[in-house]
Amino acid sequence: MAVGETRFPEMPVIEGLRLGAAMAGIKKPDRRDLVVIEIPEGARVAGAFTRNAFCAAPVMVAREHLAACVARGEGARYLVVNTGNANAGTGATGLRDARTTCAELARLAGVEEASVLPFSTGVIGEPLPMDRLLAGLPGAVQALDDGSDAWLAAGEGILTTDTRAKGASVTLTLGDATVTINGIAKGSGMIRPDMATMLAFVATDAAIEQALLDGLLREAVERSFNCITVDSDTSTNDACLLIATGRGAAVVDGEALERFREGLLQVMAELAQAVIRDGEGATKFVTLRVEEARSRREALDVAFTVAHSPLVKTALYASDANWGRILAAVGRAPVEEFDVDLVTIDLGEVRLVENGGRAPGYAEEAGSAVMAREEIEIRIALGRGEQHATVWTSDLSHDYVSINADYRS
């Protein structure tokens, strides 16, 4: 199941950046499950990784290798991604397997081991099938290409319980040059990213120096992947990479920087929202906007408390305008000196709650009409400040339970 249409877009070439996918049979036969991304020399790469204390072996190695590249004033040269197995909770064996994967790709490509960053996603706690993974690498390297089909193949090659590939692209005109930003992502369950999503790879041909690139990634992650939740569970393998090849226009400051920042946020927000639309068992795409908070942190706390409430999520699944459950969730959010009489709650264009209770003009049929939609906006105004935040989430359906009760079988 998935909400709405998410078309995989036409992806313009980013010169020097190539993607290749192969079928390595890591968990299941006959599906793309191994992806290699080639980054041209001279590129800059920024990364954001999960903050789950149990982070997976590939996350540890990717973080270490990226730090080594940055210290040398370089970008990474290759990313290698497998699906079907997360290589998480695998101890010393897992670390050795992640390093071996990098070493083998480095050998095939003629680069240093530390220039390769590894990523894995799938079942936690089982050893990587290294024979099949290593045997698949040459095929992925041979498939490397810079066309739109290669982006789609890579987008498909990183999926797990996802039902469709997720891509986004914008092309910006900066003065007399154009700059492209392409991205792909995967994620459907175990989605409550903390500083990163399941896996997202975003690339641009812009020329951006390392510190600025790091800051742009951090800021865009904060307002895209860190604002989505399917089930409140933060993955052990979340990672988001931003690659700037540097072959296109330079982005340094002023209006060009501003437009690049907006374009990057657009690509990353589209990818983050595509993850929610494809959330496990999702039948609704819900935008939760919390306004009039004292701080953005407070607005996010309220939004996530509502977004994580199983009772709100089952009411959304049932298309039931059960505003009492929204109100109860708002009321237990961690907000100091909370005067609930100032709170208003709107469902789409319908006012549900004011003065601590049902809005005088509210009629059940009006609420039900909005709840019947596939895309729903809930606006909660706290009446205590000027800050706001938006969070995107899905509902809790029978299919969510089925998918997660049966995942390993």
Next chain:
Amino acid sequence: MAVGETRFPEMPVIEGLRLGAAMAGIKKPDRRDLVVIEIPEGARVAGAFTRNAFCAAPVMVAREHLAACVARGEGARYLVVNTGNANAGTGATGLRDARTTCAELARLAGVEEASVLPFSTGVIGEPLPMDRLLAGLPGAVQALDDGSDAWLAAGEGILTTDTRAKGASVTLTLGDATVTINGIAKGSGMIRPDMATMLAFVATDAAIEQALLDGLLREAVERSFNCITVDSDTSTNDACLLIATGRGAAVVDGEALERFREGLLQVMAELAQAVIRDGEGATKFVTLRVEEARSRREALDVAFTVAHSPLVKTALYASDANWGRILAAVGRAPVEEFDVDLVTIDLGEVRLVENGGRAPGYAEEAGSAVMAREEIEIRIALGRGEQHATVWTSDLSHDYVSINADYRS
């Protein structure tokens, strides 16, 4: 659905304390939905109420009336409880209805309005059907009785989506006197109490002065109702009352106080666990024990993070020993400077995790055998301190989704 057997016990008489239930037809016909509890003069009463900022009208009035009684050096004289309607999110009308209910019972019983405490549970956001509620009061008063059947009728009269009445009782020998503690509770969904449960009424014939009674209640709630979760949603109507009639032995200090404290915790923990066994859609009763934490707060944070994880809860439902999901939940708990290599996780008698990964001796069949049980214990040792905490929870099943997607229809 519900886990295991919970027999409603034989409840000894607590002299002067009587309970009466009636069928007022508040939401549905032909079921007990209105309960009156009569407390003898001279009793002391302590209360713990929800900390949801949107607290219901009856909670506000009960808190206010109880404070007035305590200020006069008295206990409350009557409790009145309706099910089928929470009188929450009902604004000024709700407050007036709660006061009118108290006033009418006070008139019937010949006491002051402020000696009556009101409680409501059920659907949020609909006005109380005052005509039916008030018409039912005389029948509940006429039914007042101190026998075990009256406790059972009251236990049944406060249920909503619960499938069975919940009672617990202990009789303690203190020197040459005996003291009885009886309690009833309701709750099945919207269960993540914060300083109280959905509704629990506990009474003893012991003589205990107000400040000590308040302290005993606070302490017992902290280790019983505040250690359970079904779905992480804190109700707007949670309340827990402790009544000491004072007609039996005095409890002041020393060994008598110690034994009373233990007996009270036993009754309240049994009631709290009965709520989980009867959790909405529950097929498993899960004890989460977190050990070797730096503080009890830290142990509770880890335990609740695991207990709230939809992925852990669906794995429990599927009887799938998916330890990777437990590990991922532990890893995202709010713990500072967390060295996950020191963590061990045991499922019943089976070691799942050590040194950050699967325990060397672990075999899937051994884990699956424990997961197949109805009652499961998960022990998580953090390896960083000496504090511990225990939390009880249930699984996330198709029935949970069905119950909450259909509740209002």
